[in-house]
Amino acid sequence: MSKPVLATATLAGCFGCHMSLLDIDEKILDLIELVEFNKSPLTDIKNFTKKCDIGLIEGGCCNSENVHVLKDFRKNCNILVSFGECAIMGGLPAFRNPIPIKECLEEAYLNGPSVKGNNKSGIIPNDEEIPMMLDKVYPCHEIVKIDYFLPGCPPSAELIWNALTALITGNEMELPYEVIKFD
Amino acid sequence: MADIINFTIDGKECVAEKGTLILQAVQENDIYIPTLCNYKGVKPQGSCRICTVRANDRLTTACTTPVGDGMEIENDTSEINDFRKSVIELLFVEGNHFCPACEMSGECELQALAYRFQMMVPRFTYQFPKREIDARHPKILKDQNRCIRCKRCIRTIKDEKGRSVFAFFGRGKNIEVNVDPVLGSKLTDKLAAKAVEVCPVGSILPREKGFRTPIGQRKFDHEPIGSEYKH
Ligand code: SF4
Numbered sequence: 001m002s003k004p005v006l007a008t009a010t011l012a013g014c015f016g017c018h019m020s021l022l023d024i025d026e027k028i029l030d031l032i033e034l035v036e037f038n039k040s041p042l043t044d045i046k047n048f049t050k051k052c053d054i055g056l057i058e059g060g061c062c063n064s065e066n067v068h069v070l071k072d073f074r075k076n077c078n079i080l081v082s083f084g085e086c087a088i089m090g091g092l093p094a095f096r097n098p099i100p101i102k103e104c105l106e107e108a109y110l111n112g113p114s115v116k117g118n119n120k121s122g123i124i125p126n127d128e129e130i131p132m133m134l135d136k137v138y139p140c141h142e143i144v145k146i147d148y149f150l151p152g153c154p155p156s157a158e159l160i161w162n163a164l165t166a167l168i169t170g171n172e173m174e175l176p177y178e179v180i181k182f183d
Numbered sequence: 184m185a186d187i188i189n190f191t192i193d194g195k196e197c198v199a200e201k202g203t204l205i206l207q208a209v210q211e212n213d214i215y216i217p218t219l220c221n222y223k224g225v226k227p228q229g230s231c232r233i234c235t236v237r238a239n240d241r242l243t244t245a246c247t248t249p250v251g252d253g254m255e256i257e258n259d260t261s262e263i264n265d266f267r268k269s270v271i272e273l274l275f276v277e278g279n280h281f282c283p284a285c286e287m288s289g290e291c292e293l294q295a296l297a298y299r300f301q302m303m304v305p306r307f308t309y310q311f312p313k314r315e316i317d318a319r320h321p322k323i324l325k326d327q328n329r330c331i332r333c334k335r336c337i338r339t340i341k342d343e344k345g346r347s348v349f350a351f352f353g354r355g356k357n358i359e360v361n362v363d364p365v366l367g368s369k370l371t372d373k374l375a376a377k378a379v380e381v382c383p384v385g386s387i388l389p390r391e392k393g394f395r396t397p398i399g400q401r402k403f404d405h406e407p408i409g410s411e412y413k414h
Pocket residue numbers: 012013014015016017018058059083084085086087091092152153154155283
């Protein structure tokens with residue numbers, strides 16, 4: 001039997017959730033035995049080369065590029081998992097959500113203490129090569145269907161490991177009290 | 184001798200004194216019911232609905248309903264627990280609860296309830312409301328992003344003349360619990376500490392004292408909320 005295929009992505013996240021995945025320590029060797037990695041920052045495979053069984057998503061959607069990647073993952077992964085608070089509820093980037101996007105951009109490029117007076121042309125970057133900012137940061141499940149959620153900032157290595165092995169083996173997932181934490 | 188009445192909790196035969204509230208009667212039988220707006224020593228108000236049980240086939244709040252003779256109470260059932268979980272989820276999406284950056288994370292009753300009821304993600308859409316942090320008072324910060332309007336502070340924190348330091352302001356979904364500017368400026372250390380303690384979430388914070396307890400030693404790091412009850 002061929003190994004299940006795993007893909008991962010970082011959207012509007014800090015890479016901390018991926019670091020937590022690596023935190024499973026020597027079990028990473030078991031993981032490599034259990035699964036084959038496809039598109040992921042860990043393999044540096046940029047485009048899907050085959051249909052995947054499991055996709056892990058870190059971070060929410062703050063721009064058009066994030067939405068594009070997330071939809072690509074939904075299309076190419078049978079099971080999609082939001083891992084970490086940013087993917088689940090927007091996280092730190094979503095602190096901007098109550099503020100209108102125009103005000104955010106003006107603060108960042110025109111009025112903020114580090115830019116005030118320095119941006120003489122008063123331009124807010126708008127090249128079409130630059131991904132378009134969304135009006136707010138969206139949790140992944142508000143953009144595509146997400147099958148499972150692993151809370152935490154980051155989710156503990158134990159939670160990630162339990163979830164992955166349960167998904168791979170088809171066994172029920174172990175959820176001891178101490179592995180579900182939001183911080 | 185007081186009147187003794189018989190009732191059942193999830194089929195288990197129990198007794199209580201006539202007039203006892205369901206919450207108390209259940210707790211006396213070493214059984215857990217989640218609570219949020221209820222606070223020991225304060226008249227129950229039945230506003231948060233987290234303590235909902237099914238009593239004689241009717242949904243009702245355990246903290247305000249007296250137990251009746253022959254009453255059949257459903258408490259720990261999948262239906263009731265899912266109802267309670269939905270209340271927790273509503274509170275999470277209604278405010279701005281980013282736990283990783285919250286001073287009360289690990290000690291917060293709302294978060295602890297979410298852990299106990301295994302909330303992986305709220306079923307409702309996040310609202311991301313615009314709320315302020317009020318930092319004008321010398322002893323406390325009032326973070327409106329996390330207030331669940333349980334009124335525990337309004338009902339307990341009073342000055343020597345019995346005046347409430349906290350009060351409602353506004354109406355409907357914009358309602359806020361605010362600090363009285365005059366009474367807030369005169370708040371004693373003791374009363375400030377009590378306000379922090381009484382608030383179930385991270386909406387009333389002591390100034391200059393964030394993140395005091397290391398992760399791993401906080402109240403709900405190892406044991407679920409309600410662990411003092413056997414069932
Ligand atoms: S959940 Fe925490 S660790 Fe993960 S991407 Fe967001 S901020 Fe980083």
